Amino acid sequence: MKMQEIKAFIPARDFELSRRFYLDLGFEIPWRDEQLAYVRYQHCSFLLQNFYVEAHARNCVMHCLVEGVDDWHAILSQKQLAKTYGVQLSDLENQPWGMREFTLTDPGGVLWRIAQNQ
Numbered sequence: 680m681k682m683q684e685i686k687a688f689i690p691a692r693d694f695e696l697s698r699r700f701y702l703d704l705g706f707e708i709p710w711r712d713e714q715l716a717y718v719r720y721q722h723c724s725f726l727l728q729n730f731y732v733e734a735h736a737r738n739c740v741m742h743c744l745v746e747g748v749d750d751w752h753a754i755l756s757q758k759q760l761a762k763t764y765g766v767q768l769s770d771l772e773n774q775p776w777g778m779r780e781f782t783l784t785d786p787g788g789v790l791w792r793i794a795q796n797q
Contacts, residue, residue, distance in 0.1 A: 687725045689718075690736045692787040694729040700764050700786050701727065704755070736788045748795035752781050773797065 691697035694716075698708060701718050708727075710717040716727040725741070745751050752771050760783070761768045769782040780794035 688728050689725050690731045691727055692731040696786045739789045741791045743793045748779050
């Protein structure tokens with residue numbers, strides 16, 4: 680048996696606003712229609728859906744493992760995504776489980792934990 684891929688479906692309160700947010704974040708959207716968008720960054724991807732239930736969105740967490748987490752944080756801070764989209768970008772923290780990370784919420788409230796192994 681072989682598995683090729685797993686994709687999460689991420690809810691969007693405002694589909695177009697979330698689409699722009701992810702483009703500004705550095706993702707690309709090679710395909711979309713009115714209800715769904717294929718969102719990717721290099722070989723990582725997810726599906727943004729034109730669907731929103733607040734309880735679901737507020738309990739949805741994506742974990743993104745990167746190289747150069749300090750650089751990622753600096754670039755996202757420089758882009759002023761928090762100000763532009765009314766989202767939250769946390770400070771960098773060293774976690775007791777051996778990761779250095781920060782969090783970023785998207786416009787619908789989905790929490791992204793962006794981390795690097797220490």
